[in-house]
Amino acid sequence: xxxxxxxxxxxxxxxxxxxxxxPLPDDELGSEVRELVRRIGSTLGLEAPETLTTYFAVLAxxxxxxxxxxxxxxxxxxxxxxxPRERELAVLRTAWLAGAPYEWGQHVLxxxxxxxxxxxxxxxxxxxxxxxxxxHEKAILCAVDELFDRQMISDATWAELKxxxxxxxxxxxxxxxxxxxxxxxxxxxxxMPLARDARGFAER
Amino acid sequence: xxxxxxGGISFDLxxxxxxxxxxxxxxxALTGDAVDREALxxxxxxxxxxxxxxxxxxxxxxxxxxxxxxxxxxxxxxxMGTxxxxxxxxPRERELAILRIGWLCRAPYEWGQHVDxxxxxGVTTEEVERVTRGSADPAWDAHxxxxxxxxxxxxxxxxxxxxxxxxLAxxxxxxxxxxxxxxxxQYVATAYVQNSLRIMLAEENPGLSYR
Numbered sequence: 001x002x003x004x005x006x007x008x009x010x011x012x013x014x015x016x017x018x019x020x021x022x023p024l025p026d027d028e029l030g031s032e033v034r035e036l037v038r039r040i041g042s043t044l045g046l047e048a049p050e051t052l053t054t055y056f057a058v059l060a061x062x063x064x065x066x067x068x069x070x071x072x073x074x075x076x077x078x079x080x081x082x083x084p085r086e087r088e089l090a091v092l093r094t095a096w097l098a099g100a101p102y103e104w105g106q107h108v109l110x111x112x113x114x115x116x117x118x119x120x121x122x123x124x125x126x127x128x129x130x131x132x133x134x135x136h137e138k139a140i141l142c143a144v145d146e147l148f149d150r151q152m153i154s155d156a157t158w159a160e161l162k163x164x165x166x167x168x169x170x171x172x173x174x175x176x177x178x179x180x181x182x183x184x185x186x187x188x189x190x191x192m193p194l195a196r197d198a199r200g201f202a203e204r
Numbered sequence: 205x206x207x208x209x210x211g212g213i214s215f216d217l218x219x220x221x222x223x224x225x226x227x228x229x230x231x232x233a234l235t236g237d238a239v240d241r242e243a244l245x246x247x248x249x250x251x252x253x254x255x256x257x258x259x260x261x262x263x264x265x266x267x268x269x270x271x272x273x274x275x276x277x278x279x280x281x282x283x284m285g286t287x288x289x290x291x292x293x294x295p296r297e298r299e300l301a302i303l304r305i306g307w308l309c310r311a312p313y314e315w316g317q318h319v320d321x322x323x324x325x326g327v328t329t330e331e332v333e334r335v336t337r338g339s340a341d342p343a344w345d346a347h348x349x350x351x352x353x354x355x356x357x358x359x360x361x362x363x364x365x366x367x368x369x370x371x372l373a374x375x376x377x378x379x380x381x382x383x384x385x386x387x388x389x390q391y392v393a394t395a396y397v398q399n400s401l402r403i404m405l406a407e408e409n410p411g412l413s414y415r
Binding site (some may be wrong): 014015020021047058060061062064065068069071072077079080081088097098100147151152153158168170171172173174177178179181183184185186188189190 | 223257270271273274277280287291292309311316358362382383384389390394395397401402
């Protein structure tokens with residue numbers, strides 16, 4: 001995942017072919033799904049709460065998972081113990097390592113609202129060894145890399161995170177990485193096409 | 205894992221187990237008397253869903269009592285667990301997948317716990333051993349092989365390849381196909397958490413050597 005050629009090949013592999021499962025047409029959404037979308041959309045203050053993204057319209061074919069995904073989204077708005085900017089750092093690195101163009105592009109945009117610059121997202125691509133991270137930020141990125149490489153956070157990284165974070169935050173990090181890796185696996189596997197105007201790996 | 209592992213993986217099993225669970229938990233579990241009514245209710249609802257008897261706070265596994273230190277994450281996990289346990293993928297197929305995940309993640313707690321669950325769901329001791337040899341073992345039928353390949357591809361490449369997808373789609377409907385990568389992600393996440401928190405093995409769980 002280092003060179004421009006690799007990135008282009010990955011994007012072709014994941015979104016260069018048609019979506020594998022079609023979104024549920026609007027008129028086939030069940031009343032349960034429709035009610036959930038309305039309730040959650042208004043909780044989040046969305047302008048058009050009844051419009052589903054393609055991703056959620058595919059998930060609507062499995063109403064239980066659909067509900068869980070929406071509720072997890074709400075939780076991340078309200079119940080997360082990790083400060084938003086640190087959380088996005090972990091999510092972006094996860095999307096990058098998972099080779100997930102949809103998730104990467106979406107979260108670069110979310111990160112931008114939290115003040116991430118192009119230089120910041122370029123540095124997320126470069127990883128924990130890049131210049132300019134604080135020792136706490138570097139530890140967050142190291143934790144993500146270690147989870148991908150050896151499925152466990154090392155002692156040194158754990159000790160560094162512990163200097164700043166409480167127990168709930170420490171518990172949340174591997175859950176968060178796993179959660180977004182799961183979403184990446186699903187979106188990659190479904191060949192979720194990029195939303196209109198979205199740019200996938202080209203987003204910085 | 206950064207490569208797709210279709211066969212046996214070579215690692216020093218006792219060394220890995222020492223690394224993960226040999227040095228005490230990194231976060232102490234909540235003591236039984238600190239478990240609140242809401243958390244106990246969640247645990248027993250999940251147990252009821254799996255057909256198990258209710259427990260008292262002192263008998264809740266350490267893993268759950270540790271996760272309770274983050275009540276929102278704990279509640280999400282319990283709900284996700286219930287949804288998958290009562291999901292669309294048949295239990296034996298789900299457990300074959302989880303065993304391969306636990307093995308590839310070299311996760312002593314998850315592996316040991318799911319050897320027991322898998323056996324209750326009809327996986328034989330010989331099949332448990334065969335899971336460690338992966339989809340490459342010639343004894344699997346085409347559908348079981350596709351499940352294992354799917355796990356191997358998701359763990360190693362974070363996506364399922366065309367031929368594996370086509371094989372799964374011969375037996376599974378769309379809801380099952382959507383559930384599969386989500387379920388794999390959930391159990392990879394569980395391995396990440398249990399490994400990273402160094403959740404100690406329960407007395408009856410021998411970890412990675414279990415068959």
